[in-house]
Amino acid sequence: FISQTDTEVIVRLFEYLHNGDSFKTFEEVLDKLEGAFAILLMVKDEDKIYFAKKGSPLIVAKNENEIFFASSDAPLIGYANTAHYLEDGEYGYVDSEIHLYKDKAQISPFFKSLPTNKESAKKQGFRFYMEKEIYEQYDVLKENTLGRNTPYGIKFDELDKNFFDGIPNAASVSC
Secondary structure (H helix, E strand, O other): OOOOOHHHHHHHHHHHHOOOOHHHHHHHHHHHOOOOEEEEEEOOOOOOEEEEEEEOOOEEEEOOOOEEEEOOOHHHEOOEOEEEEOOOOEEEEEOOOEEEEEOOEEEOOOOEEOOOOHHHHHHOOOOOHHHHHHHHHHHHHHHHOOOOEEOOEEEOOOOOOOOOOOOOOOOOEEO
16 A cells, blocks of 8 residues: 555554554554554544544643544643643553543643633743743754654664764764
């Protein structure tokens, strides 16, 4: 199977591996994936949504009667009261409840109250957007190099081997 869309490949892999137990199949699919992703998967004739996060933001939020997913908390304000900000490697499914797992073991979600002001939520507690961006630089760099980190440094296959010649402190970068 060939596709230019990650989403389609994930669904096809799920279909190929499906053995009747959708949750176990979802875990198998996650074991085979590389790189960053935030996944929501629905299976026909099941009242569940499977979800997983690695490197990309994913939030599961709830109010008294509903469960929501989003990549940031701003669109959840006014719909949900509390949210669990998934950590890398967390996954699970939602039926009438949220079932959360990490390393094949069930864990309890940690719900935090959502902010009530959308502008404040976008800044995530920082006074200014620039301050927020400064503090995010480490995470952005880490996410952009996900899948390229090796024990010998960061690997850039698409760059010429001499690209970093003459740049100080480029010893841990390889092409």
